[in-house]
Structures are given as structure tokens and as C-alpha cells.
Amino acid sequence: MTQENQEIKLPAPRLDGDFSLEKAMQMRRSVREYSPEAITLEELSQLLWACQGISGSVSFQNEGKTVTIDLRTAPSAGALYPLEVFVVVSRVEGLEAGIYHYQPGSKDTSHSLIRIQSGDKGYELSQAALGQDCIKNAAVSFVMGAYVERTSVKYGERAEQYVFIEAGHAGQNICLQAQAFDIGTVTVGAFHEDKIAKLLGTDAKPVYMICCGKKKQ
Numbered sequence: 001m002t003q004e005n006q007e008i009k010l011p012a013p014r015l016d017g018d019f020s021l022e023k024a025m026q027m028r029r030s031v032r033e034y035s036p037e038a039i040t041l042e043e044l045s046q047l048l049w050a051c052q053g054i055s056g057s058v059s060f061q062n063e064g065k066t067v068t069i070d071l072r073t074a075p076s077a078g079a080l081y082p083l084e085v086f087v088v089v090s091r092v093e094g095l096e097a098g099i100y101h102y103q104p105g106s107k108d109t110s111h112s113l114i115r116i117q118s119g120d121k122g123y124e125l126s127q128a129a130l131g132q133d134c135i136k137n138a139a140v141s142f143v144m145g146a147y148v149e150r151t152s153v154k155y156g157e158r159a160e161q162y163v164f165i166e167a168g169h170a171g172q173n174i175c176l177q178a179q180a181f182d183i184g185t186v187t188v189g190a191f192h193e194d195k196i197a198k199l200l201g202t203d204a205k206p207v208y209m210i211c212c213g214k215k216k217q
């Protein structure tokens with residue numbers, strides 16, 4: 001039964017593969033048309049991990065106490081992690097269509113998704129992005145939202161620039177990981193921030209989108 005705020009545990013990411021990074025970089029191209037096939041939950045899980053998953057931790061002393069910070073697959077200025085990742089799911093095996101918010105977890109807990117809306121919202125998402133067909137037809141679209149204030153606490157006016165740079169790092173990770181699965185991606189910057197934020201029900205600033213789907217044969 002559909003439940004908002006329901007947590008869905010994701011399969012653990014795999015940390016090895018047989019598709020070379022060099023091949024992924026050579027073969028990556030923007031793909032805007034997709035087959036009607038679904039992607040698997042394992043593939044979605046891996047793409048989310050590639051984007052913002054936990055990949056380590058660091059401990060340090062602060063005022064006599066040990067503080068541990070989890071680190072992610074993409075670099076972040078000051079390890080302040082301003083990005084929040086949402087997925088607008090249309091076709092993923094074993095996952096109801098809807099909008100989900102990624103929870104990277106921690107080095108001790110698994111990553112997961114929180115369902116924030118049920119139903120296929122691909123069309124609405126495309127309407128907030130100049131009606132682009134790649135969004136309407138995607139199996140999944142990733143939306144990166146940013147809380148710039150997490151970074152401006154330390155970096156002031158440089159923060160906005162840093163946030164965009166970070167979204168680029170995270171986006172490229174998705175594109176290369178997807179290429180290894182022969183999943184097509186296109187990165188999307190042309191959208192109305194306010195409309196996307198409203199659809200997602202977030203006050204994070206939408207900064208980047210990536211559409212994904214199985215390639216047409």
C-alpha cells in the first residue's frame with residue numbers, strides 16, 4: 001500500500017565492476033530517447049550511490065571530542081555536503097512510480113529512499129523544464145537540490161559557485177556509472193527552479209537534473 005514518508009532500503013552498492021572507467025568516459029554521450037524498459041532497483045541504487053553515496057569517513061578532535069564525518073563519492077567544499085538528491089521515478093522494477101528523496105545513510109547504516117509522493121510525475125517534471133521530451137520519457141530523472149547556506153557558513157559568497165561545481169561532480173558520476181550499465185543519460189540545466197522545487201515540495205534550490213533510461217536498441 002502507498003504510504004508517504006515510507007523508507008525503502010536500497011541494495012548495498014557494489015564496489016567493483018568489469019566495465020573500465022576509460023571505456024565509460026570514451027562512450028558517454030547524451031542520450032535523449034529511451035526504450036520503454038524499466039531499470040532495476042540495483043541499477044538505481046548504484047546510480048544514487050555514485051551521485052552522493054557514502055564512501056568513507058574521517059575522524060578528528062574538536063574541543064576535546066572526537067567528531068566523525070561521513071564522506072561521499074563526490075568531493076564537497078569543506079565536506080559540508082549541500083546537495084540533496086531527489087528521484088522522479090517512472091519505470092524502476094520493484095519500485096512504485098513516485099518522487100523519492102535519497103538518504104545516503106552512514107558508514108554504519110544502509111542507504112535508502114524516502115517516498116515523498118506517489119504516481120508518475122515525469123510529465124509534470126518535463127513541464128517545469130520547457131516540456132523537454134527526454135524528461136517525459138525517462139525511466140528516472142535525478143534532481144539535485146542545494147542548501148547553499150550549508151556551504152556559505154564557511155565560504156561566504158563563494159558558496160554558490162562551489163555548489164554548482166559539486167553538482168557537476170555528482171552529475172558526472174551518475175553519467176559514467178550509467179554508461180557502465182549501458183543506461184543512457186542526459187544532463188539538464190534548462191528548467192524553472194521554482195516550479196521544480198514546488199513539484200518536489202522542497203526549499204532546496206534545484207541546480208541540476210539528469211534523465212536516465214535504457215537505451216533504444
Ligand SMILES: Cc1cc2nc3c(=O)[nH]c(=O)nc-3n(C[C@H](O)[C@H](O)[C@H](O)COP(=O)(O)O)c2cc1C
Pocket residue numbers: 028029030031032132134186187188189190191
Ligand atoms: C550544464 C549543462 C546543462 C545542459 N542542459 C541541457 C538541457 O537542458 N537539455 C538537453 O537536452 N541537454 C542539456 N545538456 C547536454 C548538452 O547539450 C550536451 O552535453 C552537449 O550537447 C554535448 O554532447 P554530449 O553530452 O553527448 O557529449 C546540458 C549540459 C550541461 C553540461
